[in-house]
Amino acid sequence: xxxxxxxxxxxxxxxxxxxxxxxxxxxxxxxxxxxxxxxxxxxxxxxxxxxxxxxxxxxxxxxxxxxxxxxxxxxxxxxxxxxxxxxxxxxxxxxxxxxxxxxxxxxxxxxxxxxxxxxxxxxxxxxxxxxxxxxxxxxxxxxxxxxxxxxxxxxxxxxxxxxxxxxxxxxxxxxxxxxxxxxxxxxxxxxxxxxxxxxxxxxxxxxxxxxxxxxxxxxxxxxxxxxxxxxxxxxxxxxxxxxxxxxxxxxxxxxxxxxxxxxxxxxxxxxxxxxxxxxxxxxxxxxxxxxxxxxxxxxxxxxxxxxxxxxxxxxxxxxxxxxxxxxxxxxxxxxxxxxxxxxxxxxxxxxxxxxxxxxxxxxxxxxxxxxxxxxxxxxxxxxxxxxxxxxxxxxxxxxxxxxxxxxxxxxxxxx
Amino acid sequence: xxxxxxxxxxxxxxxxxxxxxxxxxxxxxxxxxxxxxxxxxxxxxxxxxxxxxxxxxxxxxxxxxxxxxxxxxxxxxxxxxxxxxxxxxxxxxxxxxxxxxxxxxxxxxxxxxxxxxxxxxxxxxxxxxxxxxxxxxxxxxxxxxxxxxxxxxxxxxxxxxxxxxxxxxxxxxxxxxxxxxxxxxxxxxxxxxxxxxxxxxxxxxxxxxxxxxxxxxxxxxxxxxxxxxxxxxxxxxxxxxxxxxxxxxxxxxxxxxxxxxxxxxxxxxxxxxxxxxxxxxxxxxxxxxxxxxxxxxxxxxxxxxxxxxxxxxxxxxxxxxxxxxxxxxxxxxxxxxxxxxxxxxxxxxxxxxxxxxxxxxxxxxxxxxxxxxxxxxxxxxxxxxxxxxxxxxxxxxxxxxxxxxxxxxxxxxxx
DNA sequence: TCTATTAATTCGAGGCTCGAAAAAAATAGT
DNA sequence: ACTATTTTTTTCGAGCCTCGAATTAATAGA
Numbered sequence: 001x002x003x004x005x006x007x008x009x010x011x012x013x014x015x016x017x018x019x020x021x022x023x024x025x026x027x028x029x030x031x032x033x034x035x036x037x038x039x040x041x042x043x044x045x046x047x048x049x050x051x052x053x054x055x056x057x058x059x060x061x062x063x064x065x066x067x068x069x070x071x072x073x074x075x076x077x078x079x080x081x082x083x084x085x086x087x088x089x090x091x092x093x094x095x096x097x098x099x100x101x102x103x104x105x106x107x108x109x110x111x112x113x114x115x116x117x118x119x120x121x122x123x124x125x126x127x128x129x130x131x132x133x134x135x136x137x138x139x140x141x142x143x144x145x146x147x148x149x150x151x152x153x154x155x156x157x158x159x160x161x162x163x164x165x166x167x168x169x170x171x172x173x174x175x176x177x178x179x180x181x182x183x184x185x186x187x188x189x190x191x192x193x194x195x196x197x198x199x200x201x202x203x204x205x206x207x208x209x210x211x212x213x214x215x216x217x218x219x220x221x222x223x224x225x226x227x228x229x230x231x232x233x234x235x236x237x238x239x240x241x242x243x244x245x246x247x248x249x250x251x252x253x254x255x256x257x258x259x260x261x262x263x264x265x266x267x268x269x270x271x272x273x274x275x276x277x278x279x280x281x282x283x284x285x286x287x288x289x290x291x292x293x294x295x296x297x298x299x300x301x302x303x304x305x306x307x308x309x310x311x312x313x314x315x316x317x318x319x320x321x322x323x324x325x326x327x328x329x330x331x332x333x334x335x336x337x338x339x340x341x342x343x344x345x346x347x348x349x350x351x352x353x354x355x356x357x358x359x360x361x362x363x364x365x366x367x368x369x370x371x372x373x374x375x376x377x378x379x380x381x382x383x384x385x386x387x388x389x390x391x392x393x394x395x396x397x398x399x400x401x402x403x404x405x406x407x408x409x410x411x412x413x414x415x
Numbered sequence: 416x417x418x419x420x421x422x423x424x425x426x427x428x429x430x431x432x433x434x435x436x437x438x439x440x441x442x443x444x445x446x447x448x449x450x451x452x453x454x455x456x457x458x459x460x461x462x463x464x465x466x467x468x469x470x471x472x473x474x475x476x477x478x479x480x481x482x483x484x485x486x487x488x489x490x491x492x493x494x495x496x497x498x499x500x501x502x503x504x505x506x507x508x509x510x511x512x513x514x515x516x517x518x519x520x521x522x523x524x525x526x527x528x529x530x531x532x533x534x535x536x537x538x539x540x541x542x543x544x545x546x547x548x549x550x551x552x553x554x555x556x557x558x559x560x561x562x563x564x565x566x567x568x569x570x571x572x573x574x575x576x577x578x579x580x581x582x583x584x585x586x587x588x589x590x591x592x593x594x595x596x597x598x599x600x601x602x603x604x605x606x607x608x609x610x611x612x613x614x615x616x617x618x619x620x621x622x623x624x625x626x627x628x629x630x631x632x633x634x635x636x637x638x639x640x641x642x643x644x645x646x647x648x649x650x651x652x653x654x655x656x657x658x659x660x661x662x663x664x665x666x667x668x669x670x671x672x673x674x675x676x677x678x679x680x681x682x683x684x685x686x687x688x689x690x691x692x693x694x695x696x697x698x699x700x701x702x703x704x705x706x707x708x709x710x711x712x713x714x715x716x717x718x719x720x721x722x723x724x725x726x727x728x729x730x731x732x733x734x735x736x737x738x739x740x741x742x743x744x745x746x747x748x749x750x751x752x753x754x755x756x757x758x759x760x761x762x763x764x765x766x767x768x769x770x771x772x773x774x775x776x777x778x779x780x781x782x783x784x785x786x787x788x789x790x791x792x793x794x795x796x797x798x799x800x801x802x803x804x805x806x807x808x809x810x811x812x813x814x815x816x817x818x819x820x821x822x823x824x825x826x827x828x829x830x
Numbered sequence: 831t832c833t834a835t836t837a838a839t840t841c842g843a844g845g846c847t848c849g850a851a852a853a854a855a856a857t858a859g860t
Numbered sequence: 861a862c863t864a865t866t867t868t869t870t871t872c873g874a875g876c877c878t879c880g881a882a883t884t885a886a887t888a889g890a
Contacts, residue, residue: 042839042880073837237748238628420878455849485867488855
């Protein structure tokens with residue numbers, strides 16, 4: 001975009017740069033920051049001294065391997081844990097969890113609750129979230145920490161401004177104004193995020209070697225979810241959180257999907273779809289509400305043991321995912337794929353039919369087949385991604401702009 | 416992305432801004448530039464006087480309605496046609512065309528040639544393009560115009576750097592290094608672009624009201640093509656030119672596609688697919704080489720006249736496009752769609768089955784159905800988009816950076 | 831204690847934008 | 861014909877910012 005640029009935008013941008021290298025590597029001397037950013041030593045000196053007096057950075061005294069060198073020792077700088085705190089909330093089927101996280105990224109306190117989301121009204125869900133967040137806000141107040149951001153992750157679709165839960169399989173209600181509700185209650189800016197997008201953020205932060213500027217994270221559980229990084233940016237559609245991979249069409253007028261339509265990929269590859277196919281219940285059978293992990297594991301074991309309806313069910317799931325990836329790759333080009341969630345435990349069953357289907361599509365035509373990685377445990381990733389999302393917002397949008405006394409409310413300012 | 420920012424990046428960015436508002440509206444006074452950019456009058460004065468002495472802008476004397484006002488009259492500034500020229504090349508099935516275009520966007524000379532691309536080797540194609548471009552380069556030299564950029568549009572896929580024609584239906588050869596060949600021959604930077612992306616660029620430039628920050632352009636002809644603007648940027652995949660809408664999967668293991676795979680959308684909605692379905696030739700019939708526009712028009716007339724195989728063929732095409740758009744919308748969210756090319760003449764036949772199919776997908780679920788616009792003539796759009804692409808490159812990457820004497824080779828510098 | 835070595839800061843040069851004031855170039859009124 | 865008015869454009873100084881070079885700081889080894 002062509003936007004106007006002012007003199008001080010330069011400083012803002014370079015503060016961002018410094019904060020982003022520090023967020024990636026926890027502890028860095030000014031010399032190392034100079035090397036990693038490409039800024040001149042004088043500029044790094046100016047920026048870090050600003051950030052130190054704003055209380056955003058702190059000096060870390062460490063008797064490390066530094067002492068063995070000759071000249072003036074480097075002083076390690078790091079993100080000041082007390083500079084701020086964020087609250088990361090994960091709302092999932094029948095469960096709610098939230099954590100207060102300091103600016104360095106460490107969890108201070110976390111809360112969990114079980115709740116019957118399907119039976120609750122939108123207002124009840126909002127009230128539950130508000131109550132749990134309230135506890136954490138109180139905790140932050142007690143510890144004298146400023147909370148400039150809250151991020152909420154859930155399975156489903158948000159609006160363009162990441163403020164409203166438009167639709168989610170965890171509730172029958174639509175258009176729940178979660179962002180506005182929390183913002184009104186606590187006066188803290190809130191974003192509402194798709195869980196798979198947060199998985200992508202977490203993978204990118206954790207392992208940029210495998211999950212770098214371009215990759216796709218697919219969550220296999222009761223339904224399907226997807227988060228993508230495209231050219232270094234979290235991919236969001238033109239309007240909402242986008243990325244409804246599970247509801248791309250696989251078979252026109254095909255199997256009944258949880259969304260009410262027919263032939264979606266999820267209607268073949270979601271747990272409920274594998275279950276009903278393995279039990280030979282027919283494509284029109286309404287999706288089961290939830291299927292225990294142990295039952296899915298038993299299905300997988302049966303599929304591994306002998307050829308039969310179970311194996312064919314996993315075959316169909318693999319085919320659906322393979323054709324879907326093929327269509328996705330036709331638009332976006334192939335990229336590494338992370339298979340996350342409980343379904344990754346059956347990836348051995350899914351892999352071959354998936355690759356066979358993928359090879360039948362144009363996605364495999366002009367390019368090499370991408371790598372696949374699996375990780376069965378999605379909740380830690382969602383939590384970590386959600387926290388990271390909130391923290392990088394603070395880095396970029398709050399602490400990067402020097403003016404307007406960002407130190408207000410900051411714990412102690414290191415002078 | 417977090418990149419380093421220097422002091423003079425500010426000026427570069429603001430020069431871009433000034434050039435971009437001038438490119439949009441041909442003739443603007445400094446006061447109007449001030450209003451449209453948001454820059455201060457002093458900054459606009461400084462930037463425009465630089466651009467004038469660089470020969471990039473020129474003063475336009477016009478005895479317009481300006482004379483009726485009271486104070487000092489505004490002096491209209493415009494892009495100096497003589498500041499540079501670009502060459503836009505369109506390579507299509509059996510035809511090659513190219514034009515020399517001045518910096519203000521007007522065609523100076525254009526060349527056309529018919530060539531049997533399917534029968535030619537990659538080297539022969541490169542030689543033909545090189546010869547035609549050579550003529551235009553000579554013309555530019557004769558007119559003492561500097562040519563800082565060449566853009567080539569074709570139907571098919573390019574590599575990440577937009578330098579190589581990886582695959583195209585107009586030739587059997589793959590990996591044709593068109594960009595490097597031209598760059599070596601003339602020493603001018605070249606990009607190789609997908610034709611539908613250029614259609615999107617042209618629509619966006621021509622009518623930003625309808626085709627703004629988010630829209631999809633679909634070309635219906637022998638095959639299918641797509642170009643998209645997403646969040647104000649031309650959408651390109653992670654690696655190549657991306658956007659192979661026609662090769663998303665519609666029916667697993669379905670009809671034979673020109674690409675050799677089965678079940679692609681194109682295998683139902685391309686001209687050859689409609690033709691073979693209307694003639695009841697069966698899904699396995701290899702695609703016809705080319706089908707005359709008149710024959711397609713006759714098919715459409717037959718379909719309009721009576722229910723029969725022709726109408727069912729157009730129905731199937733509409734369904735394929737509808738399901739494909741549904742899958743696309745699942746990932747990107749719904750956006751306005753422009754249907755371009757000869758197939759748009761049969762849009763009345765395609766529209767209803769397309770909308771019915773779209774309504775069966777998740778793409779229509781949480782959002783309103785987007786608008787559709789049609790335009791049967793694609794070649795002028797491809798040419799205009801290609802020229803615009805080259806010109807905005809010059810605006811942004813060459814003339815925006817003040818240093819390195821950009822005026823070298825410029826016709827006359829208006830002092 | 832002195833010296834070599836590495837880290838971090840300071841200072842002046844040179845860019846940039848902006849606001850206020852000044853200059854420029856017309857028309858309207860007497 | 862001449863002045864006042866109005867509108868556009870330029871000029872000038874203040875205030876940011878980055879950078880390179882010189883300077884100061886802090887340590888290990890001799």
